[in-house]
Amino acid sequence: MNHDLVSTLFRELRKMPICDPHTHVPWDKPCAIHLGELLGYHYYTELANSSRGAPVPLPDDPGERIEYVWPHLPKLRGTVQFDWMMGISEVFFEIPRGDWWSKPKSEIVARAQKAIQDGSYIQRVFERSQVTKVYLTNQFDEDLSRLKDGRLVPCLRTDDLVFNASTAKMVERLDKCTKLKAGKSIKNFDLALSKVFDRFASWKMGYAAVGAPPSFAVEDVKDKTAAKLLARLAEGKKFDQEQKFAWASFAIGRIAKQCARVNVPFCLMVGADRGAYAQGVPAGQDLFSCDGNLRGYDNLLNTHPDVRFPMMVVSDTAGLELVTEGWIRHNVYPFSHWWYANNPEDIRRELRRRLDVLPRNKFIGFHSDGYSLEFVLPKFNTFRLQLAIVLAEKIEESRIGGVETLEPLRVEDALALAERILLKNPEEILGGK
Amino acid sequence: MNHDLVSTLFRELRKMPICDPHTHVPWDKPCAIHLGELLGYHYYTELANSSRGAPVPLPDDPGERIEYVWPHLPKLRGTVQFDWMMGISEVFFEIPRGDWWSKPKSEIVARAQKAIQDGSYIQRVFERSQVTKVYLTNQFDEDLSRLKDGRLVPCLRTDDLVFNASTAKMVERLDKCTKLKAGKSIKNFDLALSKVFDRFASWKMGYAAVGAPPSFAVEDVKDKTAAKLLARLAEGKKFDQEQKFAWASFAIGRIAKQCARVNVPFCLMVGADRGAYAQGVPAGQDLFSCDGNLRGYDNLLNTHPDVRFPMMVVSDTAGLELVTEGWIRHNVYPFSHWWYANNPEDIRRELRRRLDVLPRNKFIGFHSDGYSLEFVLPKFNTFRLQLAIVLAEKIEESRIGGVETLEPLRVEDALALAERILLKNPEEILGGK
């Protein structure tokens, strides 16, 4: 590793503002009000559950969640996940990370609470993070009319309209929020969807999004078949697996049409297999499958050439497939590094591939996926360090290759490329303006 | 990165002559006659199509292809693919890469055309590239009797006899070129195949080759079944998917027998899924599937122990599988880095694996896949730089490991290893002598 070159790049990257194109930050409570909400983030509860070797149910109370996690922190020391917490501690609480091991728990909790409860806490988190924009995750029946902070961009998460339709009371909720008897006919369902999209468009939505299981294949579904499935939903009947996927295929196509109509991207989050681990803590029960491929989306992507599809994958194995989708398809945009694939090793590999073969306007650098604004900065810093390492490698290679082999890459060129993928591309590709 | 060590290795590697064991170079027109043929290479048209965000049909005229690609070049700047064009510009046109951004398009085109139209252009490309041998891609009914340049080695591409049999007028063309009524019976088909192989053998063929889709499995097909399929072909009827794969299984076995008879290798190119992207430019519509495995070839490889099978894969995920095929099987030879897997990140990983665990006579270093001779040198230089990086790492590790752990690797040993995989192995494994 070229220490000086990586250090220079990392220092400059840390000066940049942050646009975070996908989070679960609540619009009405962007920061934690209790340390237990931060230590209760599933990245810590699942590692604590894993580390202890015997499953223990997770308590709800934030204070009890601290108790749940605390004894296992020494085993988590040095992990990427725990380093995010330490970044929060250093930057927002002004508690040096060393104190976590040398001071009593009560003192750490008290000092953290003092910082959190300070009146300027949220402002401090925004400012020290240099966050200019945060894309949110919102349900179709959420009312966002009171959201006035232009930095927070609503995004329509459509899982409850698609894969969860029969378990999430979709029709009932859609009726309630649109007054359009969505379950009566496909026509009514479309009208209700339009109303939902119009509302989100009026709130300057960033994009629609859906999470899909490994190797899901979008099939053509006839309106007649869809009508029967909608009738089942309206009657409150459950779907079997085949019905679930048929409805999902249908609904995804309808949502894509809405995205075209209101000119927003449709973000595909591919590969999480929910509920695989029976004894897991909430949000810590999901895995993926290394044989999950992306070919099941050919139909969707080919059928809607007028829709932009930012796409993220939870596996490492679909990484190069995703790169090639972005390489040849005009409407697929590889989107950041997600969840299990969001670790330094896998970030570096995908970054290098994307920087080497994709047009520079075809992929989005990074997102935090955070449930609380505090996580944005430390997660971006993890990424920035790996980006600095990859850019330094490319600079070094360009010095050896010479003009006959490689574009000469200077530090300022590398930083322009970083700005392009981290700031310009989300601005160009996503909505929310 | 050890700058000095990598630089030394790269400099020495660039001095070596090039044997390019797989290309699509036309034997009767090895170099371009118009810049639009080079900028019209699918690597540029597909990236231009991808970068623009909306599909536009590709024009045929070379001049119009320059127009198609030109506005998108700034977005392609710094990619591996565009660096190949810049290498051509620097070495064969003597146009510095910087001029592409500072001079008007008309000037660049004019200067490139001047170089291309110079009477010594083809000779210059051969000489500056130090190309000693180029393996070609030829159809079974091509007439190569006028090919007299010993540097160009004919290779029989058999896709139209195998997977494309029912769409490529196989029987009709085979009849025309062999006069043997190939569609009459399996016996006649075999006679026609023999005639094709005899012709190619008389032209000192390098190998037979076939491209196969992801997870294709070679099944045993009875002659009786094959005879029925041949009859369909003779009648000009189309195959359904099952018939297509049954015929492919049969035909691949028959071709393997011919390879044994005339003692040439049978090159397997595995994993491309044709026509996945509906709005793609020609040759820019293909993807792959990360779950494509190689186990469907067990039958073929076990049944023909007397045939050498050089094998390349388009995916990253089958990379280690391919290494292990070369590791234990006596008749499989991992062959270079292909297409989507031919990027620096994936080259380095596979190179390191192959150098670490394969007998040094069991794999072929690199091929350009170029459609025009100009691409050979810049593509080999991309590979050479990554090879220099991997060899430098191995040298550094051997210095640390000591004789108890690792073979001491000096620069000259590393270069001997490079020469082995780049020059000696194609010579030993492939035909064409």
Next chain:
Amino acid sequence: MNHDLVSTLFRELRKMPICDPHTHVPWDKPCAIHLGELLGYHYYTELANSSRGAPVPLPDDPGERIEYVWPHLPKLRGTVQFDWMMGISEVFFEIPRGDWWSKPKSEIVARAQKAIQDGSYIQRVFERSQVTKVYLTNQFDEDLSRLKDGRLVPCLRTDDLVFNASTAKMVERLDKCTKLKAGKSIKNFDLALSKVFDRFASWKMGYAAVGAPPSFAVEDVKDKTAAKLLARLAEGKKFDQEQKFAWASFAIGRIAKQCARVNVPFCLMVGADRGAYAQGVPAGQDLFSCDGNLRGYDNLLNTHPDVRFPMMVVSDTAGLELVTEGWIRHNVYPFSHWWYANNPEDIRRELRRRLDVLPRNKFIGFHSDGYSLEFVLPKFNTFRLQLAIVLAEKIEESRIGGVETLEPLRVEDALALAERILLKNPEEILGGK
């Protein structure tokens, strides 16, 4: 590569004692008595068979095995596999590796035999390797009552009770060793299993283990179905594929219950596809499939929360899946780097992932898989060098990242982490105390 930092780490790692948590070392003959047993290790016979380009059957006689391998050694020079042999030569035979290329074969064999036949040879191998513990592989009907060396830990390999039940005379052998008429009923089978586990427990067993093919899925099997399958086994009838996997599902569950009862882990070795290469030497006929996933174990892992499951995979593609199993599941422990995935490139990738995201008590560093004690040290040294490289990278990154981004990692912290995964974790996770 930071030469000084990697060298320091590697030097310190080599000073550590070795606990080898999985081998095939015979308890009554831990070292070779003939060089032909070492050169006859399948890693050399398969590479010799591969390198020669034409399959030749492997002789049984150790001397003839040397003849089989010897002419092909120059092609194997510089591979990881051959470096293990060279490590043995340097450390235990005191034959410099250079002599293998400059001296006649007869001299090398004679000098090796002299070292091997020295009365203190076994003790020397133990001492120079600093081996403190070696886990063995034992069949259910082996008698280990004469094993008195506390460094050698019996482990119950259960393949013959599970996947090989119908081909390995399981019932007959179980009857003979337990006198319990195991084939009479499921109850009797359970009693016989209990007797086997009680015997192994009395010998302080380390764990039970089973090897499973790619993408095997553990299904629920009713006792009634299992009873019918057991009756077939008792009658000496063969299983078809479906029966084989049904019995395997049943037997794996029963073995898991025994592991819970006697409190030992159940080690899962996932992904080898046996007998794929028809012309291969013994133990050199197996491959894997890159699409083999781990989701077929959800049922087993969820059903036995009270059993620890160390788990290894033969593929690279399931590597991140395995990491995520260890990440969220309380009872899965990623176990070392196995077979085809045990090469420097793949070791580094998995190590980095595990060190970055797993609790430090959740994975086991390395095992040799050796068939003879001599291989333990050189195989651990291959791993130690890659571990040194990965730890050095993490140290360098922590220096650049600073406390706001990364845990500061000093050399002594890195070595403590190494000791944790190489020595403490096997001690805590495995049995054998």
